[in-house]
Amino acid sequence: MTTTQTFPLKQETDIVVVRQQVRKAAEQARLGLVSQTKIVTAASEIARNALIYGGGGECRIEQQMRDGRTAVCLIISDQGPGIEDLDKAMVDGYTSGNGLGLGLSGARRLVDDFVIRSEPGNGTVVELWKWR
Amino acid sequence: MSSPILASLLQQHEPEVLANWVAAQRAAGIRADLIDEQTVQANSQELLRGFAAALAQGSDSLEAPQWKPVKMLLDRLSQVQSRQGFSPSETATFVFSLKEPLFTLLQKHAENPLEHIWTTTQLIDKLGLYSMESYMTGRETVIREQQESMLELSTPVVELWRGVLAIPLIGSLDSNRTQIVMEALLQKIVETESDIAIIDITGVPTVDTMVAQHLLKTVTAAKLMGAKCIISGIRPQIAATIVHLGVELGDVVTKSSLADAFRLALRELDVRLVANTNTIR
Numbered sequence: 355m356t357t358t359q360t361f362p363l364k365q366e367t368d369i370v371v372v373r374q375q376v377r378k379a380a381e382q383a384r385l386g387l388v389s390q391t392k393i394v395t396a397a398s399e400i401a402r403n404a405l406i407y408g409g410g411g412e413c414r415i416e417q418q419m420r421d422g423r424t425a426v427c428l429i430i431s432d433q434g435p436g437i438e439d440l441d442k443a444m445v446d447g448y449t450s451g452n453g454l455g456l457g458l459s460g461a462r463r464l465v466d467d468f469v470i471r472s473e474p475g476n477g478t479v480v481e482l483w484k485w486r
Numbered sequence: 487m488s489s490p491i492l493a494s495l496l497q498q499h500e501p502e503v504l505a506n507w508v509a510a511q512r513a514a515g516i517r518a519d520l521i522d523e524q525t526v527q528a529n530s531q532e533l534l535r536g537f538a539a540a541l542a543q544g545s546d547s548l549e550a551p552q553w554k555p556v557k558m559l560l561d562r563l564s565q566v567q568s569r570q571g572f573s574p575s576e577t578a579t580f581v582f583s584l585k586e587p588l589f590t591l592l593q594k595h596a597e598n599p600l601e602h603i604w605t606t607t608q609l610i611d612k613l614g615l616y617s618m619e620s621y622m623t624g625r626e627t628v629i630r631e632q633q634e635s636m637l638e639l640s641t642p643v644v645e646l647w648r649g650v651l652a653i654p655l656i657g658s659l660d661s662n663r664t665q666i667v668m669e670a671l672l673q674k675i676v677e678t679e680s681d682i683a684i685i686d687i688t689g690v691p692t693v694d695t696m697v698a699q700h701l702l703k704t705v706t707a708a709k710l711m712g713a714k715c716i717i718s719g720i721r722p723q724i725a726a727t728i729v730h731l732g733v734e735l736g737d738v739v740t741k742s743s744l745a746d747a748f749r750l751a752l753r754e755l756d757v758r759l760v761a762n763t764n765t766i767r
Binding site: 366367369370373377387388390391392394395398399402446453454456457459460461463464 | 662692698722724727731
């Protein structure tokens, strides 16, 4: 029962669409209300990063099985400048823009599994997992 | 290039072509509920004349200045149609249905019809695509207008008590909206000389770092103006999420419901509500 949907992230209103779709996927995966809100919030953070710092990208929403449990997997990617120092970027309060600097680190705490791949010049891919 | 031949043919046979074109549109189906036949007739005639006039000046490129009147006419018609609720294909059919009468005309009167038909079909295709683009522009304008009117609708600042304002936020908060919310709130604080503002986020489905940051900025700005802010309507799942995000709300006063926040506000203003002893016995 894997279903995959891809949504573009080109403007701020796309983030709203992604949030709604993630919420729908989380409901279908029968995640609890708190888990739903957490994955939606994490998606919002990472999607905004992809838009603001990555200059736009896309979000793939997948329904998966993980260790026998239904899970929602989000893969958010951009082709932006990438992140030079990942360790530094994951520190609370560090921002290269003018946000709170909690987006990446906060999103990692909100989900069950968090994978980030980024190379300077090659964009960024973030994988977010939340399961029942 | 077919332009001069087609142009002169059109001048000679205008009534016939026009009648055929309107007939073709009728065959394709005219939306009688949205447009009457006279208007169709008038629009068709206007476009046909413009088309013939542009052709007579001899250019197949829509970028050429002689096509400007035709493009402006198509802009106007398509945008009106998109507002009136015509479907994209209905709008496109208007232009594309001109092919048949033109081809018939060329077949009958031109010496080498096939060649002219080819250039004509290319030209009509371009005009059809152009009218589609105008139609989409019309749609986008409508959407943008709706977004703007929603922004204004969705940020009411209400006075709950003398000196107590409330702003119930509903829906997702993006930068544009929070900007408007903040301005509306600060403006109202000045107007009503309020001491306390309650920002209710019961209707906000997601509070991420950006929303939190905007809220904190609004609270700080209100504080600079001498008003105290209370954030209410924080649901359990939102509270859990904010904690994991690591957002520090600092010394911002928060309450779980608007009623709680209102009670607190009244206490701060030293107002006590007393039940009327005459009615309660």
